[in-house]
Every structure is written in C-alpha cells, then in structure tokens.
Amino acid sequence: MRLLADPARAAIVDALAAGPACTCHLVDDxxxxxxxxxxxxxxxxxxxxVKAEPYGRYTYYHLNADALEAAAAHLTDLAARARASSGNRREC
Amino acid sequence: MRLLADPARAAIVDALAAGPACTCHLVDDxxxxxxxxxxxxxxxxxxxxVKAEPYGRYTYYHLNADALEAAAAHLTDLAARARASSGNRREC
DNA sequence: CCGGCGCATCACCGGAAACTGATATCACCA
DNA sequence: TGGTGATATCAGTTTCCGGTGATGCGCCGG
Known part of the structure; x- marks a missing residue:
C-alpha cells in the first residue's frame, strides 16, 4: 500500500477506478x-x-478492490486505536 | 498520505497508535x-x-485520527468506484 | 509467412529523500 | 545562574527510486 505514494501510481489507480483499461489507454490518458x-x-x-488480463494483442488492467479495502481497513483500525488510546500518555 | 510509504514513518505511526508518546520514547522503541x-x-x-504538544521539557506527539480516516475514506471510495465500473471496458 | 503494433523487460542516468554527525535552542534543576 | 538533558535544525553523504532509451517477444492483419 506504500505503492500509492508515487503521484504517477496514484494517477494510474485513479484512471483505473473509472473502469478497466489497456496499457495504451493509460499511456495517452x-x-x-x-x-x-x-x-x-x-x-x-x-x-x-491491480490485475492483468491478456486480451488478444492487448492487456487489460483492472483494480483489485479487495486490496484497496484492506488498506482502508488498516487505516481505519489505526485511527480507531489512536482514538481509543488517546488518554494513556506514558511519562518519561 | 503518501508519507506512510516509508517503513520508518509507518513504524512511528504504529507506535503512536498505542498512545501519545514523547520523542525519547520513539527513539528507544x-x-x-x-x-x-x-x-x-x-x-x-x-x-x-500527527500533532505536537509541548509538555515542559518534552514534546508529546499524538496521531490525528481525522487525517487517517480521511485517507481511509479515499481508499474506500476508490474501491467502490472500482467495483461499480468493473463492467465498462472501453475498447482500443 | 512476414511486417507492424502492443507490451514487457533491461541497462543507464539523474534527482530526491533518508540517514548521519554536529550544532543551536529551550526548559528544568541544583 | 550555570549545567544537563530533551528536542529541533542544518549541512553532507549515500543510497534508493523513478524516468528514459533501446531491445526482445507475442499477437494480429495482409
């Protein structure tokens, strides 16, 4: 999930969120x-x-929604733990 | 949100999820x-x-749960769009 | 069968970012 | 008020990673 850090990576994922596309689409988009x-x-x-799906001469890519949701769940878990433990500040 | 890419950054966030801590805690943890x-x-x-909170000679850091939840919401939105548009594959 | 196209991989280069050491600043305590 | 410890900042170095060009492979149409 550290892969979404790069802006180009994020742009690719955002483009694929609109639907499956082959490499040529992403290139000129x-x-x-x-x-x-x-x-x-x-x-x-x-x-x-993402998942690759060869289709004749082309290769179609589509997002793996499960992976994205897993990453989102990890973040929400982090947020929940942060809220729950905001009170116990351990002293030095 | 691309900041969570670095493993050290992720470790810091993970440590702060257990509760607010000062810099010295993070150093030897x-x-x-x-x-x-x-x-x-x-x-x-x-x-x-994260948010900094000066406390005498020390500085306590605690997570900003809202920011984490915003990033999580972005990911779930991406996943939802991916699921919704998984059918319309545009041809080359 | 062969020329063209879409795609993937490899080798190289340049820039950006992380780690390090030294230093400055601030708060507490004797 | 001087000393100590905690923290932030800065300059330097090195390592890592993304971008580019060239190349190879596979599939299609003629």
Whole structure:
C-alpha cells in the first residue's frame, strides 16, 4: 500500500477506478511514456493492487478492490486505536 | 498520505497508535537516531498526520485520527468506484 | 509467412529523500 | 545562574527510486 505514494501510481489507480483499461489507454490518458507506465503496472501488479488480463494483442488492467479495502481497513483500525488510546500518555 | 510509504514513518505511526508518546520514547522503541525520528516527525506533522504538544521539557506527539480516516475514506471510495465500473471496458 | 503494433523487460542516468554527525535552542534543576 | 538533558535544525553523504532509451517477444492483419 506504500505503492500509492508515487503521484504517477496514484494517477494510474485513479484512471483505473473509472473502469478497466489497456496499457495504451493509460499511456495517452496520463501522457507518460509506455515503459514508464509498464514499470508502474508491474509494481502495482506485484503488490496485488491491480490485475492483468491478456486480451488478444492487448492487456487489460483492472483494480483489485479487495486490496484497496484492506488498506482502508488498516487505516481505519489505526485511527480507531489512536482514538481509543488517546488518554494513556506514558511519562518519561 | 503518501508519507506512510516509508517503513520508518509507518513504524512511528504504529507506535503512536498505542498512545501519545514523547520523542525519547520513539527513539528507544524504534532504535533509530534522534535527529532521524525528529525529521520524520516534522514531515508527519507538516502533513497533518500527527500533532505536537509541548509538555515542559518534552514534546508529546499524538496521531490525528481525522487525517487517517480521511485517507481511509479515499481508499474506500476508490474501491467502490472500482467495483461499480468493473463492467465498462472501453475498447482500443 | 512476414511486417507492424502492443507490451514487457533491461541497462543507464539523474534527482530526491533518508540517514548521519554536529550544532543551536529551550526548559528544568541544583 | 550555570549545567544537563530533551528536542529541533542544518549541512553532507549515500543510497534508493523513478524516468528514459533501446531491445526482445507475442499477437494480429495482409
């Protein structure tokens, strides 16, 4: 989930949130070079954030909603723990 | 929110989820040097993820649960959009 | 069967960010 | 009021990571 740190990565995920798209779509939507996008997609794919689906000559990518929701759950858990333990300040 | 990418940053946030702590606590809990932690805290503070609270000679830090929940909401929104638009695959 | 296209991978380079050491500042205590 | 400890800041170095160019592979249309 540390992968969403990069702005290009976030732009790719945001573009994929509008629906599955092949690499060429992302290339001319985001204005980045093709190897660049392909590298980011490899990282996202390896982290389980996106899934690749070969379709003839093209390759379609779509988001893995479960992974995003898991990351969101982790953040909400952190927030809940922060609220619950806001009182016990341990002294030095 | 791209700040949680760094493992040291994540460790600091995780430690602060257990309750407010001063810098010295984080230093010997995480085993990192003091300027290092202080730098990370500055970044987190500047991003609104943590809040600083001077307390005599010490400085206590505590998490900003609202910021974490906002980031979590963003992720759930992304996941929801991904699920909703998983059908419309635009052709090349 | 072959030329073109979409895509992935590799090697390289440049910039940004993290870690380190030294230093300045502030608050407490004797 | 001087000393000590806690913290923040700064400059330097090094490491890591994203961007670029070139290349290879696979699939399609002619």
């Amino acid at each position: 985001l204005g980045l070079t093709q190897p660049n996008i392909s590298n980011h997609l490899r990282a996202l794919r390896h982290a389980g954030v | 995480l085993g990192l040097t003091q300027p290092n932690i202080s730098n990370h805290l500055r970044a987190l503070r500047h991003a609104g993820v």
